[in-house]
Amino acid sequence: MVPLAHNLVRLYLLLVRLKVVNEELVLNHLASGRKGVAALWHQRFFGVLGYAKKFSNLAPSVIISHSRDGEWIAQVVMRLGFHPIRGSSSRGGEVALAEIVKYLAVNSCAVHAVDGPQGPKGIVKAGLIRIAQLSGAAIFPLYLSCSRAWVLGSWDRFLIPKPFSQLLVRWGDPIYVPPNLKSEEFEALRLEVEAKMIQGHAQDDLNFGWKEPL
Numbered sequence: 109m110v111p112l113a114h115n116l117v118r119l120y121l122l123l124v125r126l127k128v129v130n131e132e133l134v135l136n137h138l139a140s141g142r143k144g145v146a147a148l149w150h151q152r153f154f155g156v157l158g159y160a161k162k163f164s165n166l167a168p169s170v171i172i173s174h175s176r177d178g179e180w181i182a183q184v185v186m187r188l189g190f191h192p193i194r195g196s197s198s199r200g201g202e203v204a205l206a207e208i209v210k211y212l213a214v215n216s217c218a219v220h221a222v223d224g225p226q227g228p229k230g231i232v233k234a235g236l237i238r239i240a241q242l243s244g245a246a247i248f249p250l251y252l253s254c255s256r257a258w259v260l261g262s263w264d265r266f267l268i269p270k271p272f273s274q275l276l277v278r279w280g281d282p283i284y285v286p287p288n289l290k291s292e293e294f295e296a297l298r299l300e301v302e303a304k305m306i307q308g309h310a311q312d313d314l315n316f317g318w319k320e321p322l
Contacts, residue, residue, distance in 0.1 A: 120271075129278040144217050145243075145246070145248065148249075155252050166217050169192075169212070171193050218245065226263065227263045229264045231302065234298060246284050249304055251305075252275070252278075254316065257322070
């Protein structure tokens with residue numbers, strides 16, 4: 109079932125016109141031996157599945173929930189060459205965080221849905237900052253927007269790009285997290301990343317003609 113679903117998703121995304129911007133930022137960073145964490149909204153991960161295969165040789169790690177849907181997603185990302193780590197903020201979060209930091213000690217990159225898997229929508233959770241702080245990896249905001257999409261009624265208003273729409277994948281500048289932060293500095297940095305994610309997506313959504321950010 110999973111191979112069939114994966115192939116259907118892959119074929120479906122071939123119908124979407126992909127444009128990638130600023131990819132050299134993350135590729136040059138990783139090629140220099142440094143580490144990075146791609147940060148994206150849970151709402152938008154479907155559209156990036158076709159593009160993600162480009163990074164399979166690096167075997168990025170990604171935290172995936174223990175839910176039934178999470179099991180299916182874990183199988184799909186394994187077929188993309190990614191390394192799933194099971195856990196979430198509600199179940200096994202500390203264990204998953206420790207495991208992804210351990211993985212980054214010997215591997216170069218990870219992908220993190222910063223508000224998943226249950227939200228609230230548009231809130232960057234502290235786990236992203238902790239991962240970067242403990243691993244020394246830079247945070248790379250990953251902005252994903254599309255010209256036309258179905259918007260589902262889920263907590264995050266999940267987006268599925270429509271056939272023949274244009275999908276923009278845009279990498280933001282790296283954000284570095286110092287290893288030692290006071291609690292107020294930690295929160296200020298979390299809010300900074302959150303503001304960048306909100307503003308970056310709003311800019312791209314409005315450029316595509318959406319009347320308001322998705």
